[in-house]
Structures are given as C-alpha cells and as structure tokens.
Amino acid sequence: MNSTANRLRRWSRNVHRELSFFFSGMLLIYAVSGLVMNHRDTINPNYSVEQRRYVVGEPLPARDRLTRDDVVRLLAPLDEADNYTKHYFPESDVLKVFLKGGSSLTVRLSDGEAFYEKLTRRPVLGAMTRLHYNPGRWWTWFSDLFAVGLVAIVASGLLLLKGPKGLRGRGGMELAAGIAVPLLFLIFF
Template identity: 30%
Template structure:
C-alpha cells in the first residue's frame, strides 16, 4: 500500500474518530462546567445541624470526625467566612454555619457515561498522557495532510490559506484580548 497524504489523513481520522468525538464532547461540557458539571451533581439534599464549639480552633479533624461519623468517611474540611464545609468519601459534602450549626448535606454522583468521560480530559495517568500526546501529534498530521489534499482554486494555495489564517486568528485574538 502506497502512503499518500490522502491515505494517511483518512486512516488516522478513522483510527481516532472515537477519541475525537469523546474529546470534543467532554471539551464542550468542560467549557460550560459553571452551568452544568456532570462529574458531580446533587441528587439528594438533607438539612442537618451540628454541635459546633464556641471557638473555631476546636474544629479539628478529630472533633469533626467524631461528630460526623454516621454521615460517611471523613475526607477533609475547611472553615471560611463563618461557614464550615466537610468533605466525605463517596461525594458527600456537609455545609454548615459556624454560629448556628445549621446546614445541609449534599449527596452527589456522576452522570452516567458523560460524567465518566470527563476523566479523558482530566486524567493524570501516565499511559493516558502518552496516548493523548500521540493523539495530539496525530491531530497535527490530520490537519496538515488535510490541508495538502485539495488542489486548485479551492485548495490551500487558492482560498485555503485565507481560511487557515482566519481560523488561527480566533484563538490568537482570544489569547490577547481575554486571557
């Protein structure tokens, strides 16, 4: 089989079509994570009241662990602006007012398939990073071979270079104006 721009472009695109779709989909979701974040959504909310000591310094890991052991396995906490937030394993979060002790417990879970696909963009697994780097190189090859396929007035030497420049201007403008 002879390797040409067209065959290399086509075969890499076929091989990576699933990952292109998955990265595109999860990338769009990540762009809108302030509105909807499928990696954890609240499926249950309960009111709760804690017995909080008068001094904030007494809110230690040991104190909070003993106070909340029936909720779940303690994973960490923070006190900020008169509020305490306690994190538990299994995506459980307790928020309470330090003065009154009144608050809520949120039980969260991932949206099936969509929430799990977000790991593709967020994974720090070394195998996945290498695979993603190879994918990035393949995307460059797909882009460059795609540019070189068409000939004539609709090819790169005709109008293609103008579209390529226009396409590159958008990210550059964004970087200089908004970043």
C-alpha cells in the same frame, strides 16, 4: 511533476482518511468532555448534585445532648444511615453531617429546617474529563500519538484540494482565519 503531485494527493487522502477514522472516537470524547469542562460553573462533570430542603418531623435534642445515634436517625428517611462519617456544629444552632461519597446534611436545630445535598458520581462523563488531566504515563504516550496524528491529519488535509478551493484559494483564507481567531483572542483577552 504532475504525477508527483497526484501521488502526493493520493497519499494524503489515504493518510487523512485512515487517521481520521482511527482518532475520531478520541476527538468526540475530547469534544464532549471539553464542552462540559468549559461550563463547569453550570455542569459538574464528576458529580450529579441533587439538593432538597425539608423540615425534620421529630423534635431534635439540644446541641449538648445530641448523640451520634440521634444524627444517624436523621439520616434514615434519606436512606443514608449507613453512610454517616462524622458531624460537627459550624454554628451553635446548626448541625452539619458528612456522608460517604461527599453528600451532606445540614439541620438547624431550633426549627428542624434541613438541607440535604446528595452527590452521585457520573461514571462516563467523569472518566472522559479525567483524560484532560493526563491520568498516567500510558496516557501521555497515547495523547502524544494523538497530537502527532492530528498534525498529520491537518497536513494531509491541506494537500487534498487544489485550485480555487485548495490551499491557494478559499482553503488558504479559511486556514488563515482559523489561525487568526485564537491569536487575536490571546492578544486581546
């Protein structure tokens, strides 16, 4: 029996080591993007948002005389003239300009007060968080393999240590606590 247990431990150690190395990159990607997604109210994972208030230096024509060319001229100091898509008036005195890529400019015509919001894509972080939303069939296969790999890592890790630090000792208590925390959260929150 002792040799069987030793073979099982040796096999568990090898499985645990190899799968841990293979899936560690994915664990890091999910951990970082998961942290960002948990704090979406303070960190936008897809876009960096730059906001700027200023006053337009030139006098603005009245709403009924404002042309597309006038609006494009307002965008020139922001280097956004080529990104104009459309504009409208959400209020009688307020001009809202939409730009390619999601950026926008809001201008109060009476006093020229402007609010510019520039959105810039976060290519790495945005791509990492996209993986949480299952971007395609190929990803389903890999994420299923990842889930099975995590189960194998856990199962092999539980068999690595014996005695008071193993599953029948401190390790077992830590395992029970690790299961209890999410269950208590689900029950009470």
